Amino acid sequence: xxxxxxxxxxxxxxxxxxxxxxxxxxxxxxxxxxxxxxxxxxxxxxxxxxxxxxxxxxxxxxxxxxxxxxxxxxxxxxxxxxxxxxxxxxxxxxxxxxxxxxxxxxxxxxxxxxxxxxxxxxxxxxxxxxxxxxxxxxxxxxxxxxxxxxxxxxxxxxxxxxxxxxxxxxxxxxxxxxxxxxxxxxxxxxxxxxxxxxxxxxxxxxxxxxxxxxxxxxxxxxxxxxxxxxxxxxxxxxxxxxxxxxxxxxxxxxxxxxxxxxxxxxxxxxxxxxxxxxxxxxxxxxxxxxxxxxxxxxxxxxxxxxxxxxxxxxxxxxxxxxxxxxxxxxxxxxxxxxxxxxxxxxxxxxxxxxxxxxxxxxxxxxxxxxxxxxxxxxxxxxxxxxxxxxxxxxxxxxxxxxxxxxxxxxxxxxxxxxxxxxxxxxxxxxxxxxxxxxxxxxxxxxxxxxxxxxxxxxxxxxxxxxxxxxxxxxxxxxxxxxxxxxxxxxxxxxxxxxxxxxxxxxxxxxxxxxxxxxxxxxxxxxxxxxxxxxxxxxxxxxxxxxxxxxxxxxxxxxxxxxxxxxxxxxxxxxxxxxxxxxxxxxxxxxxxxxxxxxxxxxxxxxxxxxxxxxxxxxxxxxxxxxxxxxxxxxxxxxxxxxxxxxxxxxxxxxxxxxxx
Numbered sequence: 319x320x321x322x323x324x325x326x327x328x329x330x331x332x333x334x335x336x337x338x339x340x341x342x343x344x345x346x347x348x349x350x351x352x353x354x355x356x357x358x359x360x361x362x363x364x365x366x367x368x369x370x371x372x373x374x375x376x377x378x379x380x381x382x383x384x385x386x387x388x389x390x391x392x393x394x395x396x397x398x399x400x401x402x403x404x405x406x407x408x409x410x411x412x413x414x415x416x417x418x419x420x421x422x423x424x425x426x427x428x429x430x431x432x433x434x435x436x437x438x439x440x441x442x443x444x445x446x447x448x449x450x451x452x453x454x455x456x457x458x459x460x461x462x463x464x465x466x467x468x469x470x471x472x473x474x475x476x477x478x479x480x481x482x483x484x485x486x487x488x489x490x491x492x493x494x495x496x497x498x499x500x501x502x503x504x505x506x507x508x509x510x511x512x513x514x515x516x517x518x519x520x521x522x523x524x525x526x527x528x529x530x531x532x533x534x535x536x537x538x539x540x541x542x543x544x545x546x547x548x549x550x551x552x553x554x555x556x557x558x559x560x561x562x563x564x565x566x567x568x569x570x571x572x573x574x575x576x577x578x579x580x581x582x583x584x585x586x587x588x589x590x591x592x593x594x595x596x597x598x599x600x601x602x603x604x605x606x607x608x609x610x611x612x613x614x615x616x617x618x619x620x621x622x623x624x625x626x627x628x629x630x631x632x633x634x635x636x637x638x639x640x641x642x643x644x645x646x647x648x649x650x651x652x653x654x655x656x657x658x659x660x661x662x663x664x665x666x667x668x669x670x671x672x673x674x675x676x677x678x679x680x681x682x683x684x685x686x687x688x689x690x691x692x693x694x695x696x697x698x699x700x701x702x703x704x705x706x707x708x709x710x711x712x713x714x715x716x717x718x719x720x721x722x723x724x725x726x727x728x729x730x731x732x733x734x735x736x737x738x739x740x741x742x743x744x745x746x747x748x749x750x751x752x753x754x755x756x757x758x759x760x761x762x763x764x765x766x767x768x769x770x771x772x773x774x775x776x777x778x779x780x781x782x783x784x785x786x787x788x789x790x791x792x793x794x795x796x797x798x799x800x801x802x803x804x805x806x807x808x809x810x811x812x813x814x815x816x817x818x819x820x821x822x823x824x825x826x827x828x829x830x831x832x833x834x835x836x837x838x839x840x841x842x843x844x845x846x847x848x849x850x851x852x853x854x855x856x857x858x859x860x861x862x863x864x865x866x867x868x869x870x871x872x873x874x875x876x877x878x879x880x881x882x883x884x885x886x887x888x889x890x891x892x893x894x895x896x897x898x899x900x901x902x903x904x905x906x907x908x909x910x911x912x913x914x915x916x917x918x919x920x921x922x923x924x925x926x927x928x929x930x931x932x933x934x935x936x937x938x939x940x941x942x943x944x945x946x947x948x949x950x951x952x953x954x955x956x957x958x959x960x961x962x963x964x965x966x967x968x969x970x971x972x973x974x975x976x977x978x
Contacts, residue, residue, distance in 0.1 A: 348658070348681035349856060351690070351729075353741045354641045355679070359687050360409040360707075360726045362418045368401065369724040370709030371478075372431035372441070373697040376453055380406035380707065382697075382726075383428035383440060387713045394473060398425035400440060400449075400458065407703045409728070421449070422458040430481035430495050437530040441479030441495055444471045444513075446525060448532075466534050467525060469514025474500035476548070477519065483554040485524055492526030494542075494560060496549035499567070499588060499596075505785045505958045507568055507587075510594040520546045520586055520596035522562055522578055544597030545570065545584035545613065550696075551631035551652065563629035563651060566622055568958065569608040571779040571787025571837065573626040574616035575651060575662055577671045585613035585781055585837070610781040610835030615819065617671045618662055619779065619840050619863045620651075622786055623892030625675060628655040630696045632662075633706065641737055644745055644759060650678060654694025654711060657682055657719040661857075663746045667866040672838075674747040674862040679729075682720035692725035694718075705730045743857045747843070752870035753797075753812040754843070754862065758855075761806030766847050769800045773844040774813055776864075778836040780825045784961030788890045790836070791823045794879035798871075815873020816841060819865045839864045887969040894960050895970075912977045920950040934971060941967040 351357045372383035385398040400421040403409075409416050421438075430441030438452030445468035449458050471477040481495025499520040500508045510519050521544040525537050542560060547567025554560055560578040564570065570586040583598040587605040595605065603609045620626035630652035635645045649662040658680035664673030683690040693710035694717070701707050706729040712722045746757045777792035799812035817823065817839045825833050844859040895911075917932045927950065930936060939946065941960060962970065 348690075349677055349679065350681050352659075352679045353738050353856070354732055355706075355729045356732060356736075357679075357690070358410050358728045358730055359692070360403075360406060360728055361415050362403060362409070362726075363415050364418065366418065367692075367723065367725045368709075369693075369711045369713065370697055370726065371398075371427075371429045371711065372481075373699050373707070373709040374432045374482075375406075375699060375701055375707075376433040378405045378407045378702060379403065379453070380701075380726075381431055381433060381438065382709060383425070383431045385425075385427045385429075387711070387717045394443070394475070395427050396425070397423055398428040398442070399423045400425065400428065400431065400438065402453075403726075406707070406726075407701050407705075419456055421452065421455065422460070424460050427478060429478040432482040432484065432493065434484070434491060434528050435530045439466075439482060439493060439528070441481055441493075442470075443477055443479065444468060446470075446479065446493070448530075450530070464533070466532065466537055467514070467539060468534075470497065470512055470517055471500070471519070472511050472513065474508065475503075476501045478550075480550055481552060483552060483560075485526075485554050485560065486558055487524070487526075490527035491529070492524040493528055494522070494524050494552065494554055496522050496546065496552055496562060498548050498550070499546070499586065507589055507958075509589050509591045511592045512594060515594075518544060518595065518597040518599075520544055520549075520588055521598075522546065522549065522552065522560065523597075541597035542580050543576075543578050543582045543584060543614075544595075544599055545582070545586050546576075546596070547586040551629060553632045553634060553649075555634040556636045561632045561634070561649065563620075563632055564616070565628060566786040568783055568785065569610065569613065569781035571781055571784075572616070573620035573622055573629050575618045575620060575629065575632060575649070575675075577617040577664065579614060582614035583612060584616060585610070606783070608781060608783065610833065610837065613781060613835070613837060615838045615865055617664060617863070618673045618675055619838060619861070620660070620675055621789075621840060621842075621861055621893070623889075625677065625861055626653055626656070626660065628653055628694070629660075630654050630694075631698050633698050633700055640731065641734055642731060648746075650698060650706065651675075652695035652698050652708070653680075654696045655717070655719055656680065657691045657694055659695060659698070659708075665748055667749050667868070670866040672749075672863050672865045674860040676744060676857050676860050678857070687725070691720065692727065693720055693723050698729075701728070741856060743855055744845070744860055747860050747862050749862075749864070749866070749868055750810060751868045752814075753799075753810065753816065754841075756809045756811055756843075756845075758807050758809075762802065762809075762847075764802075764806065767800070767809070767845055768848060769797055771846045771848055772797050772800065772811065773842075773846070775842045776815075776817060776839055777842075778817070778821075778823060778839045780833055780836050782961040783959060784894075785958035786893060787961070788893055788966075789840075789886075790825055791817075792886070792889065793873075795873060796877050796879065798877065811843070812870075813841070814871045814877045816864060816867050816870055818867040883969050884973065887966070887973040890962065890966060890970055891973055894962075895974075911974050915975055922948040922950065934975075937971045937974065938964075938967050941970050 380403040385395045402419045404417045427443040438449040447463040482493040485492045485494040497519040522542045548565035551563040567586045588595045590605045600612045632651045651660040659678040661676045661678040681690040683692045693712035696711040697709035712724040742760045745759045748755045774795040777789035802809045841862045
């Protein structure tokens with residue numbers, strides 16, 4: 319998830335180092351750059367790199383907004399820039415280095431930008447503005463901008479305006495963007511109090527119509543959907559469909575990609591004290607306890623830890639005639655704290671949209687900036703040359719990937735003659751009667767994959783007041799059947815016991831309350847071709863969000879494999895702790911958990927400062943009651959509850975004590 323406000327996991331905290339090391343580079347962690355692409359650095363005149371928060375093309379020129387992420391609300395960035403990178407599509411060709419013009423350097427954390435005609439529109443933390451004739455100027459004078467919408471946010475390190483995309487309505491152009499929510503330091507929800515009474519944060523909005531002559535009184539602010547926490551990316555597809563990525567939050571237990579449904583509420587409740595809640599937030603629901611029955615399910619879950627931590631901007635692949643033709647209609651999605659791109663396939667089943675996520679590209683660049691991402695992919699846009707341009711961001715703390723750098727790179731689509739002949743991967747996974755149809759990019763040789771080579775698991779999420787959520791009801795399933803068609807490109811995988819949203823799984827939480835309002839079942843499938851097989855798979859696993867299945871048998875005892883307690887604890891650690899507790903280092907507001915037993919620490923207990931020695935009982939209590947005591951260096955941190963039962967907390971501590 320976007321790392322401005324993440325849980326610290328336990329209340330025992332120690333002084334943080336200024337930087338967090340990137341995760342280790344291993345074959346399990348990163349697949350490298352997809353074989354159908356080459357990743358090229360875009361070097362500009364002067365060699366300056368940029369922390370990119372907004373990005374769009376106008377002709378061959380690339381416009382970006384930059385800012386320095388502020389984590390503590392003490393020194394908000396009011397030196398955000400708008401840059402024009404001229405002829406960016408020619409960068410690195412024949413040694414060309416495009417010219418960069420700084421159009422302004424006085425903006426308040428600008429996160430959105432687009433061009434309509436010759437006008438440039440920018441979304442700052444607290445307003446939306448227009449620069450007239452901006453594409454023809456070399457400098458924007460402060461105070462000469464036209465303000466179209468203001469009062470978007472009171473000061474908070476976690477509020478941004480994200481976008482902009484063009485949305486067509488009745489033949490006119492509208493700006494489409496997202497508003498992230500305010501939180502307290504540490505991840506708990508804060509009370510929303512934007513000065514403009516018409517603004518609902520945690521929402522996707524449109525503003526317009528836009529024509530270059532609009533005024534604050536002529537444009538209309540409308541909301542498409544609400545219930546979002548940190549929607550750090552959106553795109554508008556060729557069919558005018560709006561796609562939004564969101565980072566997990568309260569009552570919104572996983573990272574998600576959402577095919578926006580107008581008027582929908584996606585589950586992140588804002589506190590009602592100020593009366594300023596998210597768009598379409600039900601008025602008759604207690605925002606402290608929530609009610610999952612009112613939540614619209616996300617299209618595709620992006621499980622925390624295993625596949626996603628910080629989803630950013632999606633982009634739809636469309637109009638391809640070369641190597642990418644089989645991928646038309648699928649989505650590429652940025653992931654900036656893990657330094658990855660994901661690929662997502664979606665389909666409509668019984669009137670419900672759902673689909674699968676695959677790993678696409680990932681890994682840090684080397685010291686020369688080659689063979690990987692130089693920083694976390696935060697923005698990705700399609701260039702006029704048909705290639706994909708990746709705007710990256712790096713900063714201290716949990717904004718960092720690959721040693722705290724930043725940059726701009728191009729994913730160039732290879733020609734067919736450059737592509738490796740032996741490359742193969744899972745292209746799509748579709749729901750069929752009793753399981754999935756798995757389609758491969760190329761035919762799989764006969765007997766390459768056997769039934770025993772396939773791993774299957776399934777779990778669901780329950781909305782809670784905790785930050786994020788654990789994998790509930792997880793089970794491993796032995797697949798029951800596998801049959802390839804005559805082409806070798808498609809296989810029917812039969813899985814007894816698959817569940818969808820109609821499954822009445824009963825959850826009893828730590829307080830003894832019961833619920834069966836889950837938010838979709840995730841089916842995980844991994845294919846391990848037998849050793850020595852002539853055709854290996856590059857991305858050999860997928861996570862399918864199953865809202866609607868088509869028939870199939872229930873599972874019996876022979877179909878299921880029991881999960882070990884340690885395995886469940888590992889899953890909880892991945893989803894709830896790892897975002898902040900970076901092993902072998904101190905993170906922001908979060909201690910290194912390796913070797914934590916026996917450490918000395920000052921805490922505030924009952925209003926008094928006392929010295930404690932961290933023992934097992936202390937750790938269990940810290941997991942169950944993270945706000946019961948405040949460690950002195952982080953007394954202002956407001957960590958959300960983890961929502962674990964005492965038994966789960968005990969298992970979590972067992973797991974933590976084995977970290978090395």
